[in-house]
Amino acid sequence: MKLYIMPGACSMVPHTALEWTGADYALEILDQDSVKSEEYLRINPQGAVPAIVDGDTIITQNIATQVYIDATYPDANIFGSDTSPAGKGEMMHWLGFLNADLHKAFAPLFGPEGFVEGDTAQESLKEKAKEKIAHLLRLPNEQLGKHDYLTGTKTTADIYLYVALTWSKKFKIDLSDYKNLDAFVKRIEEDKGLTEILRQEGLEKIGSL
Numbered sequence: 001m002k003l004y005i006m007p008g009a010c011s012m013v014p015h016t017a018l019e020w021t022g023a024d025y026a027l028e029i030l031d032q033d034s035v036k037s038e039e040y041l042r043i044n045p046q047g048a049v050p051a052i053v054d055g056d057t058i059i060t061q062n063i064a065t066q067v068y069i070d071a072t073y074p075d076a077n078i079f080g081s082d083t084s085p086a087g088k089g090e091m092m093h094w095l096g097f098l099n100a101d102l103h104k105a106f107a108p109l110f111g112p113e114g115f116v117e118g119d120t121a122q123e124s125l126k127e128k129a130k131e132k133i134a135h136l137l138r139l140p141n142e143q144l145g146k147h148d149y150l151t152g153t154k155t156t157a158d159i160y161l162y163v164a165l166t167w168s169k170k171f172k173i174d175l176s177d178y179k180n181l182d183a184f185v186k187r188i189e190e191d192k193g194l195t196e197i198l199r200q201e202g203l204e205k206i207g208s209l
């Protein structure tokens with residue numbers, strides 16, 4: 001199985017999941033140019049990571065790559081060990097929130113020019129995006145007041161939340177009231193799989209929000 005990533009991108013989630021499986025896998029590290037190359041567009045016409053190529057199988061979209069890893073290596077329990085309908089539903093609830101709502105909310109910060117023209121409009125859009133992200137993050141902050149991890153045990157949802165928190169720090173979003181998220185960053189950065197993929201992607205731990 002080969003995983004396509006860009007350092008610091010949401011592909012850190014399936015990357016950590018593969019480390020958790022303990023299985024051999026190949027890694028292809030792309031940059032802003034190669035992710036739009038003709039060769040890569042044949043794998044993912046959307047020009048985005050993550051993507052998995054496994055023999056004749058190509059899987060794109062973050063949640064789909066996680067589902068593929070989970071189905072291939074079920075013993076790794078990357079979605080946690082609660083396989084009851086309620087447990088599976090809760091896991092998908094968090095992945096949906098993280099992928100469809102929180103991740104998407106960063107789009108105006110990464111590329112404001114794709115939304116509006118002109119510096120003033122772009123600055124105002126970025127401020128609105130930061131407010132929206134801080135508002136969305138109150139939900140995982142509350143949840144992490146009840147449990148150490150989003151679903152109670154450590155899963156890929158926690159890694160996805162961590163990725164969003166590294167982006168929040170990069171864009172200087174004020175999360176100083178969110179003490180549970182700050183404690184969570186320290187807790188999740190202890191994870192061996194996450195530590196290893198940060199090393200492979202050439203990234204430092206952030207330590208705090």
Ligand SMILES: N[C@@H](CCC(=O)N[C@@H](CS)C(=O)NCC(=O)O)C(=O)O
Nearest residue numbers: 009010035047048049050061062063
């Ligand atoms: N909905 C897609 C979103 C993937 C996505 O936004 N990937 C970003 C990195 S986090 C990317 O590859 N961007 C390409 C670029 O910046 O040109 C998914 O869930 O996989």
